[in-house]
Amino acid sequence: MKANLSIVGYCCSYGGYSSADLAGASRLRYSPDVMIIRIPCVGRIDVIHILRAIRNGADAVFVAGCLERNCNFEYGNFEARKRVEHARRLLGEIGIEKERVEVFNVASNQGWRFPEIVDEMVSRVNVLGPNPIRKVGK
Amino acid sequence: MIVADKKPLSELFENVEGCKRILVAGCKSCVAICLVGGEKEVGLLAESLRLFSDLNSKGWEVSEYTVERQCEKEWVREMHQSVQDIDAVVSIACGVGAQTMQELYPDKRILPGLNTSNMGAPDEQGIFLEKCGGxxxxxxxxxxxxxxxxxxxxxxxxxxxxxxxxxxxxxxxxxxxxxxxxxxxxxxxxxxxxxxxxxxxxxxxxxxxxxxxxxxxxxxxxxxxxxxxxxxxx
Amino acid sequence: MTAEIGPPKSANPEIVRRYARLLREHGDAFNVTDNQTAIVRMSSFASALICLQEGAEPIMQMTCRDRNRIALQSDLLGASALGVRNVLCLSGDHQTFGNQREAKNVYDIDSTQELQMFKMMRDERRILGDDELEEGPKMFLGAVENPFADPFEFRVARLAKKVSAGADFVQTQAVFDMERFERWMSAARDRGLDRKVHIIAGVVPLKSLGAANYMKKKVPGMIVPDHIIERMRKATDAKSEGIRICVEQIEHLMTIKGVHGVHIMAVNWEEKVPEIVEKANLHPRPPP
Structure with a gap:
């Protein structure tokens, strides 16, 4: 199952992506099953981006923005939190475990934090199993 | 403005049962302002339907269209091409919009995607209060x-x-x-x-x-x- | 054999008493109308009680126009407690027809739901929302149906709906167009409805040519064929001709399979009911 894992991480340039970058530079290890999508700010993330990732087979989706009250664009990470909550509600109604989607806040100097986030999502998928949509096949 | 709320997805899934080609039709007026029926919500509902369809092997083909005002025939006529090969339209305009759709496309099943509630106003972001009883x-x-x-x-x-x-x-x-x-x-x-x-x-x-x-x-x-x-x- | 007693625009009980005494021997039960045509009159509840005191069996009409589900359920309990045993569920004439045009209507529930609600109260001792009743009402549940309203094809289905909602008996709108009524009855028989519910056909004795024309043109959901109008026009004594037509109609209706009884609506002409019943050979009435 591990080989098939697919986790999508929407990461903002200033927080999530910088943290991943620092983790890499620090040679910290994390699962290779994560696909990082860099965006200027998680405020750009819309509910539909999360749903689409799930529909395209992602086992989990996370959004990693800056620490709260520390967003480079003032409140982009607050927006992201609301949208993730919205996406989780919809997934629940559709019949997909909402635990597959999560939002994190991380600072650019917290390189150790990014592998933790990935580990968290990997262990969730290990508990939940693969995205049910992949079992059905499209 | 007219204030509406979403119907639970479970109700919509049930209502479109048996249809294959589904059009989600939105409206850029009141229901866009109250965040339940505009272009963005059309996209979200369409994606939710697709996701449910894929998950349950329903084979639904979901398309999207949002008009300026679904209560006005002139605007609603604009979508006649998109309605042509459709089995059912889920209208996420208010009840007025859904009825205008039915009037213009009498042979199509028009299913309401919203519960139209009242004439009200945004109080603060995300909160809408009823103001007028007409x-x-x-x-x-x-x-x-x-x-x-x-x-x-x-x-x-x-x-x-x-x-x-x-x-x-x-x-x-x-x-x-x-x-x-x-x-x-x-x-x-x-x-x-x-x-x-x-x-x-x-x-x-x-x-x-x-x-x-x-x-x-x-x-x-x-x-x-x-x-x-x-x-x-x- | 049922007839109608219209409560007065008055607080005087004697008017109801007089009609009850006048009619009680000539019918099995009497509809007590509920602010008919939305004109304020003595309540059907009070008038039904006066009928009971006079030994006339009342059918209390209860429209959905003026009372919500709280009042309807409460009045049903009260009526049962005081000995009313028949209730007729109907939506009621819209208030804009009466003398309270500016009123807000209620229509919290409709007549089919009213039947269902009353049936549940009687048979399951439960009110809407499932609260239990210590003692349920004892009621014979009536409905109305109009074979002359549109769409005709749906009228029998609507009757079936009311039967499944709980109607024990159904009274029809006044029959003038026999041909259409027979078609309706035949469709009702095809669905076996005549065996599930007592169908009582309505008749209205015509007082004058004017009355006939009025019903033909002004009363929604009524069909008065031209041959009836013609007979009324030619008659030297319109009143007796009206009675004659009515008696003939009753005789005809009683021959139709599935028609269980006749309901005479002698609006403002109640005193003629005994004569009609006698001429139709339906007097004396059997004991209850």
Whole structure:
């Protein structure tokens, strides 16, 4: 199952992506099953981006923005939190475990934090199993 | 504006059962403002339907279309191409929009995607409050600009009732007592005398109680000759 | 054999008493109308009680126009407690037809739901929302149906709906167009409805040519064929002709399979009911 894992991480340039970058530079290890999508700010993330990732087979989706009250664009990470909550509600109604989607806040100097986030999502998928949509096949 | 709320997805999944090609039709007016029926919500609902379809092997083909105003025939006609090969339309406009769709596309199943609620206004982001009951005979001039028909749970015209406490309504401690608000407003305006007078029983004929309402603007109505000429031009 | 007693625009009980005494021997039960045509009159509840006191069996009409589900359920309990045993569920004439045009209507529930609600109260001792009743009402539940309203094809389905909602008996709108009524009855028989519910056909004795024309043109959901109008026009004594037509109609209706009884609506002409019943050979009435 591990080989098939697919986790999508929407990461903002200033927080999530910088943290991943620092983790890499620090040679910290994390699962290779994560696909990082860099965006200027998680405020750009819309509910539909999360749903689409799930529909395209992602086992989990996370959004990693800056620490709260520390967003480079003032409140982009607050927006992201609301949208993730919205996406989780919809997934629940559709019949997909909402635990597959999560939002994190991380600072650019917290390189150790990014592998933790990935580990968290990997262990969730290990508990939940693969995205049910992949079992059905499209 | 007209305020509406989403129907639970489970209800929509059930209602589109048996249809294959589904169009989600939105409206860029009121329901876009109250965040349930605009272009963005059309995209989200369409994606939710696709996700459910994929998950349950329903084979639904979901398309999207959002018009400027789904209550106006001129705009709704715009989507006739998109409606053509569709088995069902989920309209996430208000009930007026959904009915206009049905009128223009009488052979199509038009399913409501929203629960249309009231005529209201955004109070703060994400919160919408009912303001007007459309009773057809406005009395805001007597009530300090606050409508007791919908904002008082009993639609009292000579309130507040005995259930008014600390500015709140007896039905719910979160709901303000409209008559307390009216009192405060008239006091501010120096017109408390208005509250001393008995407001007589209301004439409900201009309201829903008189049957479905029709408003005619004589200056705008076209005569048969005018219609013919206009249609000829078109 | 049922007839109608219209409560007065008055607080005087004697008017109801007089009609009850006048009619009680000539019918099995009497509809007590509920602010008919939305004109304020003595309540059907009070008038039904006066009928009971006079030994006339009342059918209390209860429209959905003026009372919500709270009042309807509460009045049903009260009526049962005081000995009313028949209730007729109907939506009621719209208030804009009466003398309270500016009123707000209620229509919290409709007549089919009313039947269902009353049936549940009687048979399951439960009110809407499932609260239990210590003792349920004892009621024979009536409905109305109009074979002359549109769409005709749906009228029998609507009857079936009311039967499944709980109607024990159904009274029809006044029959003038026999041909259409027979078609309706035949469709009702095809669905076996005549065996599930007592169908009582309505008749209205015509007082004058004017009355006939009025019903033909002004009363929504009524069909008065031209041959009836013609007979009324030619008659030297319109009143007796009206009675004659009515008696003939009753005789005809009683021959139609599935018609269980006749309901005479002698609006403002109640005193003629005994004569009609006698001429139709339906007097004396069997004991209850």
């Amino acid at each position: 009773c057809g005979d406005c009395i805001l001039h007597l009530t300090g600009g606050i409508c007791p028909i919908v904002r008082c749970a009993k639609s009292l015209l000579n309130g507040p009732c005995g259930g008014s406490q600390n500015g709140k309504c007896e039905i719910d401690p979160e709901t303000p007592c409209a008559w307390e608000q009216i009192y405060d407003s008239l006091k501010r305006l120096g017109r408390l005398d208005l509250m001393e007078k008995i407001i007589p029983p209301k004439n409900w004929i201009p309201s829903r109680s008189g049957g479905p309402r029709k408003i005619v603007r004589p200056e705008a109505v076209l005569t048969p000759e005018e219609k013919e000429t206009k249609e000829g031009i078109n």
